[in-house]
Structure formats: C-alpha cells, structure tokens
Amino acid sequence: MIIRAADDRSALELALIENLQRENLNPLEEALGYSELIEKFNLRQEDVAAKVGKSRTVVANALRLLKLDRELQEKQKVKVLCFYDFGFRHFWTSKKPIIEPKDLRGMKIRVQQAKIFGDTINGLGGSAVPMAFGEVITAAKQGVIDGGDLPIVNMKALKIYDVSKYASLTYHNYGPTNAVMNLEIWNSLSPEHQKLMIDLSRAAQAKIREATESVDNFAKAKSELEPLGMTVVEAKVDEFRKIAQQKIWPGYKS
Secondary structure, eight states, X not given: OHXXXXXXXXXXXXXXXXXXXXXXOOHHHHHHHHHHHHHHHOOOHHHHHHHHXXXXXXXXXXXXXXXXXXXXXXXXXXEEEEEEEEEEEEEEESSSOOOSGGGGTTOEEEEOSXXXXXXXXXXXXXXXXXXXXXXXXXXXXXXXXXXXXXOHHHHHHTTGGGSOSEEEEEEEEEEEEEEEEEHHHHHHSOHHHHHHHHHHHHHHHHHHHHHHHTTOSHHHHHHHHGGGTOEEEEOOHXXXXXXXXXXXXXGXXX
C-alpha cells in the first residue's frame, strides 16, 4: 500500500505538470495548477517553474493574481474573469511638450481621483488636479487644467486632440485593470458556462492588449495622432524614472 500510494502521488504530480504544459491554458487554470503543486507536494516556486518549463517570475505573477482573485471573492464578492491592460500613460498638454521632469513645473495636470495618481504627478514636479473624466474636456478648454495623461489608444478614442497640442511619451504610469462578475451569479453557472466566460474573457483580453500595445511606441503614436493635429515627442524616460524612484516609490514600496 505504501508503494501504491507513492506511485499514485507521482502520477498525480506528473498529470498536473503535463496539464500545465498544455498550450492555450487559461490564466486561472495555470495559477490553480501552480498552487496545487506547491500545496500538495510542498514545492517551492522555483521547483514548480523548473518542472513546467516556465520562469519563476511567471509562476510568481500567476500566484499573485490567484491570491488577488481569492481576496476579491472573499471581500468584494466578485469573480475575476481576466486582467487586461489600460497601457502606459503619457502626458497630453496644450502649452508645451513634456520632455523632462522640469517641464512639469507650474503645470496643472488632471489626474484620476485616487491618491497614487496625485502623488505621482506631484512627485514628478507638476501640480495634480483630481477630476472626473467627464469634466476634463471643459476644464481643458477653460484653462482650469494644462493637460493630463492617457494611453495613446485613449488619446485618440477620447478625442483628446480637440483640447491638446502635444503628446509626450513619458511611460510614467502603467494601468492594468480587470473584468469581474458577481460571485453569486458566477457560482450559479455550470462548469461549461464558467469555462465559456473565462475563454471569452481571455479572447477579449488579447484584443484589448493588442489594441493598446500596438500604438504604444513613437512611430505608431505619430502616425495615429499627428494627422489629427497633435505633435508627438519622445521624453527623457530615464530622468522621469529616476525622480520616481527618489520621490514616489519610497512611499509605496512597503
């Protein structure tokens, strides 16, 4: 019986590893598989990574997302269907381009209504103006703000070129987000319908990521925005990163 138990244990571990090596595995299945290997076989993250042929970073990130999913289920009663990109944020401004941090001095920059966004702009040298997006266009036309920040794809989609002359590629903020479903509704679905929801969410995730990332470079941003009247410039990203590490990151790294 001891030999049989050991054989069964090895077979289960092998089955889990083979499942994790499948193509088109959705992120939730992947994270659950890593978690099961760690919990059932007392493996470390680096052991799991070596067995499935992935980097430790990939395994660690998947487990972080699984932990977040479980926390949201427990605290907010929602089920995460997928995480996707809002992309890197860049400055849009009406008076001058933002090439280096000193260009932000005296500039009133609209930010989302959360502390981290205000801290970022203030730390980089600007003056953050928290504001709902519904007020932004009017505020820009009236001179209440000098600009704001958005991913390139949203500068075009939201027609920010109507109130802005410059798009400065600073890559100073990255915004992931998620799609969620009411947990009670999720739990009421059959396994087949749950899989369908996850698969469709993953397809949407891929489309959003492609739309966001495909224009997030200097050449493509120019081709998208300059015909609409904006001037696209490359900023000194390393200088923004240095200021952020000195003045913003210390307050959040813990």
